[in-house]
Amino acid sequence: MASPCVLVVEDEALIRMMLADQLTADHFCVVEAENADVAMAMLRDRPEVSAVITDVRMPGTMDGLELARQISTCWPHLKVFITSGHITVGDPNLPPDAVFVPKPYTAGTFAKLLSQALN
Incomplete structure (x- = not known):
């Protein structure tokens, strides 16, 4: 069985790489994007x-919340996790089925959340 594929969307290269490395070590296929576009x-x-794991604040034509809304419309089957260290996002601002995870998070946080959501 193929490993689930996760798209990590984060403009901070070091954070993106660290999360991608951790998820790869946890047996996920990982692709990376530096912004929502x-x-x-x-x-x-x-x-x-x-x-998809996306940060909220990023450069480009849309932020992570708008990306999550677009995903909810175009790819409703995808699981979406939204993260930020600057703001807290409550349920009224989240697309259906999206989950907010505040920064900082521990190394295993997303592996656990993804395993639960994708099984």
Whole structure:
């Protein structure tokens, strides 16, 4: 069985790489995008993606919340996790089925959440 594929969307390269490395070590397939615009293009080209982890604040034409809304509309089957160290996002601002995870998070946080959501 193939490992679930996760798209990590984070403009801070070090955070993105650390999360990608941790998820790879936890046996996930990981693809990376530095902003929501790149993520949208990747989602159109990568149907194997099962989940998206996105930061809220990023450069580009949309932030992580708008990305999550677009995913909810275009790819409603994808699991979406939204994270931020600057703001707290409550349920009224989250798309259906999206989960907010505040920064900082521990190394195993997303592996556990993804395993629960994708099984």
